[in-house]
Amino acid sequence: MWQRRAFLKAAGVGFAASLMPQQLMALERNELVFASSVQTKAGGYGAVLMGERGDVITTLALPDRGHDITVSLEAGRGVVFARQPGTFAVVFDPAGKEAPITLTSPEGRHFYGHGVFSPDGRWLYATESDFEAAKGVIGVYDTKAGYQRISEFPTYGTGPHELLLMPDGKTLVIANGGIETHPDYGRTELNLDTMDPSVAFVDRTTGELVGQLRLDAGLHQLSIRHMAVDARSRVWFGCQFRGSASASPQLVGYATMDGEIKLIELPSDTLLDLRNYVGSVAASADGSTIAVSSPEGDLLVAIDAEGKRPVLVETLRNGCGLAPDGTGFVASSGEGELIGIAGSGEARRQFDFSFDNHMLRVG
């Protein structure tokens, strides 16, 4: 379990010394550290590192809207990715000792907002779009060479979104949302009639496809976007439906490296409350509970991974970000609220900025 001590250790002995007195106090008062992209009330974009008690430890300005953040304690760095179709990613030192580095996606590529480090912190993998070919790629960056992009391999689909590292440390799991976009057309979805979403398992050392799973053909407009891995290494995923509002397919399921893919049956009321949209998925610290959120439906649902049924349904206006704390989850919202659910002891807090879609537990 990553906690403040681990975070401090990873950030280096100089970290605490480098902080302003108020930041140091904030860090000392908090056991857990979270990170999220934000929008300020004035309309500016950034990322914040904050304690579970709500103290903002450090902030990072971004040139445009950020999306997810990934952190490697081994690399001693975090990365904020631009929201798609953005072309920047900012590598930052959580200790604030080193100036941030801004990466720019190469010609013909843009980021999708998600990435992950290798377990040793040496490599950074990011979901990207080869938009002329309408194909997803994983960009590979060498953290020992100034985050130079050294290669890429396919995601075996279009419109990849979140990617995670499987517990084996070797396999990447990629949610290919199936939706084609092109920067010339903003965020317009160009292939709703021919979408082909999938979950792809890819060997990060060779770029080879280990396995690829699709839902039934009748569900081709169900875009698989966000994921979390449970205690049994099952990959739980949340979908966004691009078909008619009068249809309401199931939106949450799981996939395994053994080749199983299944949507679970959420009760009709809960399903309808999700409004055909799951914005993020998280697993509890022990991997026994999965939480999904819908900012469209102002809804948070915690699911027992064994029983495959909801154990808690909570409303949070414009709520989307989810991250495990010690006992449950914290959830954040576009209205600047942070709450604890499903066993978390977090009190409701209000911030003067809007949280973006994802919240990461750093330590």
Added chain:
Amino acid sequence: MRILLALLFAMIAGPAMAQLSTSPGEVMRGAVNNFIRPAMTDFGAKADVLSSAVSQLCTTPSEANLSAVDAAFGDTGTAFGRIEAIRVGPIMDENRAERLLFWPDRKGIALKQVQAILSSKDESATNPATLKDKSVAVQGLTALEFVLYGTGFETLQTADGAFRCRYGSAIAQSVAGVADELVTAWNAEDGIALHLMKPDATFTDFRTPIEAQEELVGILSHGIEAVRDTRLNPFLAKGDVGAKPKLALFWRSGLTVPMIRANVDGLQSLFALSGISGGVPNDKADLPASITAEFSKADAALDLVTDPVDAAVADPAQAQALADVVTATQQLGVLIGEQLSSALGLSVGFSSLDGD
């Protein structure tokens, strides 16, 4: 004294203003009955005229009949442009949106497939029943525009264009058929119109008036975003890259700007006729006027674009006017997608404006 007057004013004006406030249900009835239903009916009628005109052209090829088709195509295109943003209900089923207008078409799929049909004289494309089984790209207005205005269109005035005309006629019938399905669905007593106007807990799509109103604000906000992202930015010059007018929708028929105007006009009408301004609380009372003013700026800028799109982008004044339309759409995106949504207490906010 001023404070006393202000208090007095608040006591008098408060309840009166509260009575003026429009409920979400009234807004949705306004949207459906004052704009969507009449605009759908108009599109259906225009599509019928087009279908008849193309049929007439095929029976009697002539310059005059081609001219009638030209007028009917423009009327149908712009009538569709006014309702194009209404991406809810029947248009979302059976790929109807793509079957009416396959756009954007970044890879020129429609052009290639239509040219293949024309060169091979594929008879199965001349019957609406079998055309329906083909690619959505060859069934709608994108395909018909090439048939009527693309290379070889002049043969339509003579017997040499018989196949081309029959294919065009099948497309026009297909468009009229889809339009008719939209009209029927929107006018049904128990369909999408009812769900939006009288949401109910038993419906899967709209269960509360707030959810219905979120759909309306989403239509306005995504509609204006689509004008910018699919009708303007793809062909306008940016940085070192020059304008690419042939990436514009309907550049062959000279309908690029009329289609943009129809899109903007439809959204403006939906905003005005729904009466959604009446639901804005008093402390945001300036917002509706700001939105109306921004729509007017877009209109005024479009008025300045008088040439066909290829000439317009080459003329600095008209190119600037098109850039001003982009600016207006950006402003409207913020005013509607963020400020109006927030003022009405809706969840179309920062993290959920569109998929991510």
